[in-house]
Amino acid sequence: QKEVEQNSGPLSVPEGAIASLNCTYSDRGSQSFFWYRQYSGKSPELIMSIYSNGDKEDGRFTAQLNKASQYVSLLIRDSQPSDSATYLCAVGAFLAGSARQLTFGSGTQLTVLP
């Protein structure tokens, strides 16, 4: 059973601060890693993907991956109240053939305080 673990939070940061979200996964064969954002009552939406060790930056978001430690993180710089949401870590692995499967963590609830 593939597992993806996240701190459930809630995590509160003041506006303008850096929010740091962490995720660990159990399947060493995992090959792709994603962060989804889910606003209350809404469906998840993809915000970042990362496939190789190191950092990947996209605007205010930075994803970090360390496959040896089976660890993924998301940093949100200059946090805004509109960033308040639940952040879901998702880990992808191949199934038979070309199919892939995403396993989601339980999410970390982030609140950015004005």
Place this chain on the structure above:
Amino acid sequence: EAGVAQSPRYKIIEKRQSVAFWCNPISGHATLYWYQQILGQGPKLLIQFQNNGVVDDSQLPKDRFSAERLKGVDSTLKIQPAKLEDSAVYLCASSLEGLGWDTGELFFGEGSRLTVL
């Protein structure tokens, strides 16, 4: 481009009754997923189709849940009989599929919220 369509958006039933949810994926998306999301938890994969074949249904409670994807397009998820613990949002998602990794983006529908009394 039209998104993933789901219906109904909300459903309230009593335990032991049955319910069905419908999903129409984005046109051209070969892979369709049904996820169950219980309040405060992450989405849990129930079943994954590629075209009209089942890729993975290992977490589908087959004694009460069933799903089909006729003609490789839209899909129906059924629960019969429902239990209290089935109260959740049922999310349908679709994605492009290829021999290599693409963006890994799943496109989710609005979800169907089920309350079992």
